[in-house]
Amino acid sequence: MTHSLRTxxxxxxxxGMILLLTVFSILIYTLTHRALVNQFDASLLSTARMLAASxxxxxxxxxxxxxxxxxxxxxxxxxxxxxxxxxxxxxxxxRSPSLGTNxxxxxxxxLNIPVFQAFNMNPGRPGRAVGFKFKPRMADNExxxxxxxxxxxxxxxxxxxxxxxxxxxxxxxxxxxxxxSSGTITLSFLVAAFVVRQGLSPLNSLATEIAAIKENxxxxxxxxxxxxxxxxxxxxRLNDLLSxxxxxxxxxxxxxxxxxxELRTPLAGMRSTIEVTLTQIRKLGEYQTALSDCLAIAVSxxxxxxxxxxxxxxxxxxxxxxxxxxxxxxxxxxxxxxxxHKANARNITFENRLPAGLCLNSDPDSFSIALSNxxxxxxxYTNQGGQIWIxxxxxxxxxxxxxxxxxxxxxxxxxxHVFDCFWRGDSSRTDTGTHCGLGLALVQRIVxxxxxxxxxxxxxxxxxxxxxxMPI
Amino acid sequence: MRVLLVEDYRPLQESLTKGLREAGFAVDTTGDGKEGLWxxxxxxxxVIILDLMLPGMDGLNLLSTMRAKGRQNHVLILTAKxxxxxxxxxxNLGADDYLVKPFAFEELLARVRAxxxxxxxxxxxxxxxxDLQIDLTTQRVWLDQQELQLTSREYALLEYLGxxxxxxxxxxxxxxxxxxxxxxxxxxxxxxxxxxxxxxxERPDKPPLIRTVRGRGYxxxxxx
Numbered sequence: 001m002t003h004s005l006r007t008x009x010x011x012x013x014x015x016g017m018i019l020l021l022t023v024f025s026i027l028i029y030t031l032t033h034r035a036l037v038n039q040f041d042a043s044l045l046s047t048a049r050m051l052a053a054s055x056x057x058x059x060x061x062x063x064x065x066x067x068x069x070x071x072x073x074x075x076x077x078x079x080x081x082x083x084x085x086x087x088x089x090x091x092x093x094x095r096s097p098s099l100g101t102n103x104x105x106x107x108x109x110x111l112n113i114p115v116f117q118a119f120n121m122n123p124g125r126p127g128r129a130v131g132f133k134f135k136p137r138m139a140d141n142e143x144x145x146x147x148x149x150x151x152x153x154x155x156x157x158x159x160x161x162x163x164x165x166x167x168x169x170x171x172x173x174x175x176x177x178x179x180x181s182s183g184t185i186t187l188s189f190l191v192a193a194f195v196v197r198q199g200l201s202p203l204n205s206l207a208t209e210i211a212a213i214k215e216n217x218x219x220x221x222x223x224x225x226x227x228x229x230x231x232x233x234x235x236x237r238l239n240d241l242l243s244x245x246x247x248x249x250x251x252x253x254x255x256x257x258x259x260x261x262e263l264r265t266p267l268a269g270m271r272s273t274i275e276v277t278l279t280q281i282r283k284l285g286e287y288q289t290a291l292s293d294c295l296a297i298a299v300s301x302x303x304x305x306x307x308x309x310x311x312x313x314x315x316x317x318x319x320x321x322x323x324x325x326x327x328x329x330x331x332x333x334x335x336x337x338x339x340x341h342k343a344n345a346r347n348i349t350f351e352n353r354l355p356a357g358l359c360l361n362s363d364p365d366s367f368s369i370a371l372s373n374x375x376x377x378x379x380x381y382t383n384q385g386g387q388i389w390i391x392x393x394x395x396x397x398x399x400x401x402x403x404x405x406x407x408x409x410x411x412x413x414x415x416x417h418v419f420d421c422f423w424r425g426d427s428s429r430t431d432t433g434t435h436c437g438l439g440l441a442l443v444q445r446i447v448x449x450x451x452x453x454x455x456x457x458x459x460x461x462x463x464x465x466x467x468x469x470m471p472i
Numbered sequence: 473m474r475v476l477l478v479e480d481y482r483p484l485q486e487s488l489t490k491g492l493r494e495a496g497f498a499v500d501t502t503g504d505g506k507e508g509l510w511x512x513x514x515x516x517x518x519v520i521i522l523d524l525m526l527p528g529m530d531g532l533n534l535l536s537t538m539r540a541k542g543r544q545n546h547v548l549i550l551t552a553k554x555x556x557x558x559x560x561x562x563x564n565l566g567a568d569d570y571l572v573k574p575f576a577f578e579e580l581l582a583r584v585r586a587x588x589x590x591x592x593x594x595x596x597x598x599x600x601x602x603d604l605q606i607d608l609t610t611q612r613v614w615l616d617q618q619e620l621q622l623t624s625r626e627y628a629l630l631e632y633l634g635x636x637x638x639x640x641x642x643x644x645x646x647x648x649x650x651x652x653x654x655x656x657x658x659x660x661x662x663x664x665x666x667x668x669x670x671x672x673x674e675r676p677d678k679p680p681l682i683r684t685v686r687g688r689g690y691x692x693x694x695x696x
Contacts, residue, residue, distance in 0.1 A: 260554075268573035269487065272577050275487075276488070280494065
């Protein structure tokens with residue numbers, strides 16, 4: 001099946017035309033053929049009736065009026081009419097001069113019922129013949145011969161005529177129909193091609209419009225006016241798609257520019273530290289300080305790159321998750337260890353309230369990344385001397401885990417953004433670069449990828465709580 | 473020359489402060505927008521280096537508030553935002569220059585010095601006063617074709633006097649442009665450095681280059 005709409009329409013229209021014209025031509029030909037033959041037969045029959053009326057029986061003698069025999073119709077060399085008359089004892093009573101010594105085929109229906117037949121007088125010269133039985137008129141010989149009237153004989157008359165004209169007419173009709181049909185088909189092909197082309201031109205203009213939309217300018221839309229109603233839905237869907245793509249590309253672009261920003265700042269710090277250090281010969285201690293500053297920057301950049309990669313892999317479904325039994329309380333303790341020093345330094349207390357033995361069936365690697373980021377965030381934003389606690393309870397089919405910390409200063413509007421990439425409540429709370437605002441975004445994506453959900457709330461104005469609802 | 477650096481990313485803040493000080497600038501530093509505005513409006517800085525994403529108050533806001541208060545100090549914006557629109561926004565709000573992170577420290581120095589020359593309407597990076605020649609770019613000084621070895625403090629003082637050559641420069645001006653906000657030096661440190669400088673750039677057989685205007689300050693330049 002061809003994929004061109006134009007070809008399909010053309011093939012459909014033209015083959016439909018061919019079929020219809022063939023059917024109509026055959027119909028016209030058949031009807032005309034029948035009418036012409038009927039007309040021919042009627043003329044033949046009237047000649048035959050005239051002949052039959054000219055036959056007279058006088059006693060036992062049957063005779064055809066000589067005036068009839070001498071009619072030029074039965075004499076001429078070109079397209080003559082033939083007749084032959086048989087007695088009921090099969091003797092030939094009369095035959096037309098045009099027959100010479102030839103015989104016509106003898107056939108007959110019942111009395112006075114004519115039968116028609118195709119007939120070939122000479123090879124290649126088709127003709128038609130009519131044959132019937134009839135009783136001749138009795139001679140009126142009053143007075144002269146007073147014998148009892150003889151019984152009327154049943155005679156057979158066959159009249160035939162060349163049907164050249166009929167055949168010529170029919171052949172003419174055949175050619176006429178053939179030529180007219182082919183002409184009509186050719187013309188209809190041209191007309192259909194034109195109409196299809198015109199009809200499909202909105203598709204072409206749509207294609208041109210779509211081709212004009214460049215990948216770097218997704219703000220362009222396909223014009224919806226004026227537009228055939230059949231194509232309007234396509235355009236509208238297309239514009240919808242473009243809008244969605246544009247939104248998605250804008251998100252992507254914003255994300256990329258955020259990433260660039262977050263990587264540029266630490267890079268600037270590292271470059272500036274190194275360049276300033278290299279401006280002169282320095283004491284060993286200064287080099288050591290510069291190197292350890294650069295190391296700290298490198299480590300924080302590495303963390304950010306790792307987080308970005310994890311995010312990207314989750315978003316593109318590149319991560320595969322296994323299901324393992326996770327001892328939650330133990331995992332929390334091991335995730336907290338890296339931050340305990342930082343928390344102790346600011347007199348923050350940490351409380352793991354998870355009951356021993358509480359288990360979760362999930363991917364241990366990913367879940368521990370999520371948990372670490374939650375605890376890191378809590379350790380970073382809890383007030384001096386504040387508290388962090390983690391608690392959980394199990395229901396039929398899920399476990400709810402809540403990580404809470406004191407010292408939250410976020411407004412409700414700010415809280416609604418905590419899961420956004422690169423969002424920070426107030427960067428005055430931390431150094432640019434060390435916390436780039438990916439942690440909670442990553443937590444949310446991981447939890448969602450593991451089939452769970454996250455919510456956030458601020459209670460009593462100061463207690464910041466993130467809840468994870470995980471399927472068991 | 474006195475510079476204000478408003479930058480919240482600590483590694484960058486620390487290294488720039490160190491580098492600028494070593495290049496002879498007096499540097500005040502803050503990582504907070506509101507504090508930066510207070511510094512900018514309470515002192516007469518020669519150049520303000522301003523990050524855009526700041527806690528407290530963002531850089532563009534700081535800049536427009538400062539300009540609204542009539543502060544005409546030269547401002548160099550330092551940011552990771554690099555789109556043309558970002559630059560246009562910054563320049564439209566009254567910034568004098570724009571540098572995208574990460575940058576070469578040498579470029580920052582060159583741009584800060586270019587802004588300084590604009591502050592004092594001095595396009596030529598070479599200043600000549602009699603036999604004394606100061607190259608503002610390389611920070612080298614010659615007297616009678618002989619290069620002088622000056623400490624960075626001495627150079628900064630000479631550069632400031634040189635840029636304002638022929639004008640009476642008060643002790644307060646010198647103090648404000650050469651010493652940092654939290655400097656513990658006492659005010660007579662200016663007189664001490666003038667003394668050091670005189671010893672290095674003056675010859676007994678020539679008239680003095682630095683003259684004292686009693687009760688008002690100093691003038692760099694030969695007796696008219």
